[in-house]
Amino acid sequence: MAQNTDGGRTGLGVMLGEPTGISLKSWNNSRTAFDLGLAWSLSGKDAVHIHGDHLWHKWLDVENGNLAFYYGIGARAVFSDDTYFGARIPFGLNYLIEDSPVGLFFEVAPIVDFLPDTDGDANGGIGIRYYF
Template structure:
């Protein structure tokens, strides 16, 4: 995929799953991006979830549109009575619909909370974004 097949370098949309909320992606190059979410986490009695990830993309061949496998490393924070801070390792697929400004994604992100104690978990969801 080249830069001209995108309408802009910025996407905004929603993610549904764990967590559910607003999703943002800023492309740094054709193969790298930073994504973030401000969302609600339904686990642990509910909390505000904030994450940011650095992603690398590998473009896959498809007949129409653009499809990328991506992976990365990021940080997350859960804000509640029992706030947590840690790392996440997202892995997913993103499809960019041809001749539209829409993209759809699916991701799974193992998590490692480090503060206040070490614990493992998994985030995951599907989402849709529009290039703005």
């Protein structure tokens, strides 16, 4: 999972921001992962938000733990009075605490919705995951 380890580890946790909910990350190898979110949109739409992303990581040199800059591409759906479908372009930082199954992340994701209309938006937040 970390910079010099093959993947296969899965992390489950929470994300706080827009949206707020459950986050799941599954590492394919040391550089790529899939990220899924099931959350509640707090932007005034009272909506359920689901997203899935494919992420690429660039490991940075830090003294303790493992820190990666990541970017990706994905999709999202928002279910409310109006249903939205669109593409996400997430990027952020992922920090794996040394000698711990805990990881922290910060993310921003510009969004282009295609349905029901073409429109731009953004998601962002912080989170924590426990890897097992």
